[in-house]
Amino acid sequence: MLFQRPSDDILYDALIARDPSYEGFVWVAVKTTGIFCRLTCPARKPKRENSTFYETIAECLEAGFRPCNRCRPMLKLGETDPVVTRLIDALDADPMRRWSEGDVSALGVDPSTVRRAFKRQFGMSFLEMARLRRMGKAAEVLNDGANVIDAQLDAGYESGSGFRAAIARLFGEAPVRLRGKGLLRADWIDTPIGPMIAIADTHALHILEFAERKALPAEIRRLQEASGSGIVMGRYPPIDEIEAELKAYFSGQNKGFRTRLAEHGSPFQRQVWQALRDIPAGELRTYGALASDMNRPSSTRAVAGANGANQIAIVIPCHRVLSADGGLTGYGGGLWRKRWLIEHERRMAER
Structure with missing residues (x-):
């Protein structure tokens, strides 16, 4: 059944009062700064409209927020696991690092011990957390107006060739080989609950999915096979249209969606x-x-x-x-x- 929690208004009052009774149960994410905090954080409190409340640290990270450096919400109060503390410190020092189990072992820590400790405390492994931190940092770069390719490179691809290889795996061919073909275009849409990828032609939207959906690569392959088209990064009008409608939706306006959808499926x-x-x-x-x-x-x-x-x-x-x-x-x-x-x-x- 759905988890019942206090309303956001009650939680905002608790944030203003720095009420410690919600410690470990609710965190606040601040849209204007891109960080998430404990409700007891000593930092200046955000406006109500800029505050979003989450029930787990995993949700905060998956939504693209990074932990506050003042209240350090990733660390438990009173009962800190030294293994967790050590790796959180390392992650805070270099949030863009691409961690591997070998890196964890190099610190003199057993990867299986780390995995259990992080799963127990956060519901995700350290490597999953590190990946989300990189993604959140990339979203921050995008919000600052950087090129999407630069953001993806910052998210962990060490070279342009690495990024092109990732695009080739996702879209099937390297972009340079798609010139002159009938093309679909794909672009990122940032939302409060994580980035989405939209794929469209000049007339309709074909795919709108959260970037982490496991079935996304298979959906893209089926779309390419069905349409006979290549896919490149870029935009057609339907992507702009759905982005505007999603912005209204996430701001609480129930206007519905009118972007034309491609007719796929039986x-x-x-x-x-x-x-x-x-x-x-x-x-x-x-x-x-x-x-x-x-x-x-x-x-x-x-x-x-x-x-x-x-x-x-x-x-x-x-x-x-x-x-x-x-x-x-x-x-x-x-x-x-x-x-x-x-x-x-x-x-x-x-x-």
Whole structure:
């Protein structure tokens, strides 16, 4: 079931009061500075509209925020594991470093011990945390107006050739070899819950996914095969349109999405995706209820499969579907994002 917590207004009051009762349960992320803090942090308090509250450090990192240097939210108060402290200090000193298990061993620490300690305290391994710190730093560079390629290089590719190799693995061919072909364009869209990648042609949006979705490379390969097109970094109008609509959505404006979508999927899948779009923001369905809404009560399993095949996140709101017992399940962008989106839309509906 969804985790119940105090409202953001109550949490903001606790932030202003530096209330220690939420220590270890809630952290505040500040949009204007890109950092996250304990609620007891001695730093100057942010404005209400610039404050976002998260229930785990992992969520803060996954959303692209970096830890505060004053209150050091990554370290537990009172019971600090010396192994954790040592590696957090090393990570704070060089957040752009690409760590490996060999680097951990070189510090005289057993990698399996480190993995268990970080999983126990943060719910993620040290190497996962280091990767998220690099991504957060890259997002910060992008926010400062840097070129997207420079940001990706800063995120951990030691050379231009390394970046081109990564693009080749993702899009199938090195960009220089795609000249003269029919091209789709791809670009990053930054959101409060992590970067998304959008792929479009001149008329419609083909893919909108969180960059960390494991199925993204397979989706891109299928798109290339189906369209016969190469993909290069850049923008067509549908990407600008969906970015503006996402900005309104994340700011709490429930205006809906009007960007034209490409017609992928089987007729049944498209029927499921339209049924998802018919669910009002702030409301939820189970897979069975969605099948009944479509007058296909015996097709629950097929509906769930079509739900998972959706490659237009948020716009086709597969996050509004729960398991039969009302629990969170099956979201490619991560269950923490699914919960965030549900709570965000609940607040929008209440307003």
